[in-house]
Amino acid sequence: MAAPALAKPPVLDKAKGEKCVEETSVMRKRHMDFLKHQRDDTVHGGIRGAKHSLAGCVECHANARDGAVLGSSQHFCQGCHEYAAVKLDCFDCHTSHTKSAQASQKRGVPR
């Protein structure tokens, strides 16, 4: 991508906890594979709440204030994908908010 605005990697919201579900370097490169694998395991195999769950990512990586992984280029999933020019459709359906954020704001959620 040649967009000059994207020259510097974005500063993303800090995650909860000390470690990701895999090594950070591995996550950076392969998180989509884990997610897609998990997706099939859950939907077809009925394995729920496992390590690579999408709902899990959101719980740890949500912004501390609004409890979301999308919303601005600082938000975890959005910021990096904007930088990498990747478009996701996951959040057409999946909530981008943590469980507690969903409970506290029972209103329309921005994509």
Add this chain to the structure above:
Amino acid sequence: MIPVDESRRKFLGTTAAAAGALALGPGVMLYSYAEAKAGSGAGERTIRWGMLVDTTKCASGCTACVDACNTEHNIAPAKLPTDVQWIRKVELKDERTGAVHSMPVMCQHCAEPPCVDVCPTGASFKRADGIVMVDRHTCIGCRYCMMACPYKARSFVHEPTTNKSSVAPRGKGCVESCTMCVHRVDKGGTPACVEACSDAGHRAIIFGDLNDPNSEIAKRVKAATTTQLRADLRTDNGVRYQGL
């Protein structure tokens, strides 16, 4: 650092224990049963989740099951032909005797589901435990399954969704239907409609493993005459009706 909170601690616990704990959960058993069957196989059984609706206990006008389903799956009560709905109450009157019945109709979780046969991408599928559902990651929204379903059990999401829930992700352009509350069943629970019916004091819907001879549902299906909707199609439904 962000302070560690309680929900996160709990969440970490779940994740860490995931492999171990879930090996005991029914979800994973889907696999172990399948393997056992393929292997030594002596006397192993496979699960087939089903429901039995007793129409003599189902109260006319009561919509507890429908309401519970709507709440569970984040569905607004259906008004228009384009609205999502997974379960509906049907009122019947016998044309000859005038006898009336009331009962819920939802996905019948057929053993030979026409929706699965026709789906071009295989998004419409049947789990090893007999639950029929749509994998909304591979559904292209052609609606052929809705053409094929004999029970009008499926809905197409006609509009973008705003209010999302982590239990029931939903987005425009895919087909969906009753999942028999897989997310509960996989954790050893019962479907929301069954629970609500019981809470309302009717106990008109029971849930269980049709293949387990000791389960209440299997015993009752064995003892009483039960009906499958459109039995003439031989789809071998997982949802049975009693008292029709």
Add this chain to the structure above:
Amino acid sequence: MAATPRPAPPANLFPTAGVEPRGFWALAIAAAVVLLLALGAFHYLEEVGHVATGMGNEVVWGLPHVFAIFLIVTASGALNVASVSSVFGVKAYKPGAALSALLALALLVGGLMILVLDLGRPERLVVAATHYNFKSIFAWNMILYNGFLAIVAVYAVMSLERRWQKISAPVGVLAFVWRIILTTGTGSIFGFLIARPGYASAVIAPLFIALSLAWGMAVFILVKEAVCHWYGVPVSEEMRVRLRRLLGIFVATGLYLAAVHHLTNLYWARQTEFERFFLLDGGLYTVLFWGGFVLLGSVVPLLLTLLPRFNSPRALLWACWAVVEGAFAFLYSFIIAGQAFPMDLFPGYEVRSGFRDGVVAPYLPRLPEFLLGMGGVALAFLVALVAIRLFKVVPRDEMPAVEVK
């Protein structure tokens, strides 16, 4: 555009360069505008979803599918002339083979576009290629459509290139077999739907084949007459008589099989309720079937094609037009009524529910879905128009010629 000189009597099968169809650009632009409107409608549906259409959870396939199935079924039929030429070796049909093949391609492409643009998640079309359910007749159809495009494209190229014409016959035979299977597949999309009394029938596949023969012939004749008219190429009266007779036979076959379909349904108790609805009390559907398909789409063209007193080029065009109108009437009533009619889950009971169990489902097409459908027609038209001009696909009958007026 230059004034069109009347060409010399056809010495070779292909028109000489320099003959310009009048109004090419006007037609191309008109088609492009309709196509753009369809893409606009598609974009709009992507934004707001299918709520903007008349389709719902009961009538799930609507007007777009009427257009799409028309184009797909007609595509197979447009190949008639090529089939007669290469499968049955009738020489007189050879000059029309290339046009026949190109038309088939154009129509199929138009029909497929509608189906794709109507998907809930068209961006996932790759999924349809990577995830494959071999039990699905719909998935089989994807193979059939793509195979048809490939085979007919090869055939078209061969029949355009003089050197290859001699060896095009085997490809023509393959195309013939393929189109029969293809239309069987298209019919089976409906015929296999066991739950719906309007569809479930083994007669649907042969019925669709018969209809494809008639509809494709009608569209071919219309296009051929137009092309020859533009290029100032005479149409042989003898050829016209042959096509006219074929059209009549095909229309009769279609009508016959439609009758068989409904008669067999009447015979089977489970389907009689549906037949009463469709043939008697179905309102618009009943009117479209009897008035649109039977009267306008079958009886009128039968009279026009089989009675000697109507033997005129103009009457033939009217017959073709009536067949096309009848085709839309047939498909609308067939596709929509089959879904609108309530499925009988509880035989012997009177049913009431919050989801219109036991009542006829509503369907009223809205503008976006009409535009989608028209877009498919426009695309087919545009592809055919450009191809005809680009490759100068003008059928020059090798028979004693009579000027077209």
